[in-house]
Amino acid sequence: xxxxxxxxxxxxxxxxxxxxxxxxxxxxxxxxxxxxxxxxxxxxxxxxxx
Numbered sequence: 001x002x003x004x005x006x007x008x009x010x011x012x013x014x015x016x017x018x019x020x021x022x023x024x025x026x027x028x029x030x031x032x033x034x035x036x037x038x039x040x041x042x043x044x045x046x047x048x049x050x
Contacts, residue, residue, distance in 0.1 A: 004039045009046050017049040 006025060010018035021042050028038045 003035050004042070006042070009042055013046060013049050017046070021045055021049075 010021055025038060025042055
């Protein structure tokens with residue numbers, strides 16, 4: 001099971017926040033950020049959105 005599961009991470013968020021996190025994850029992947037860093041960044045943003 002991969003560390004970063006965007007489906008679980010974005011559950012309970014508004015559609016706008018979920019789209020923002022998906023787009024941000026895409027740009028982080030393009031920047032070759034490690035999966036653990038992406039997870040930590042996206043988790044913090046999801047918690048802020050909640």
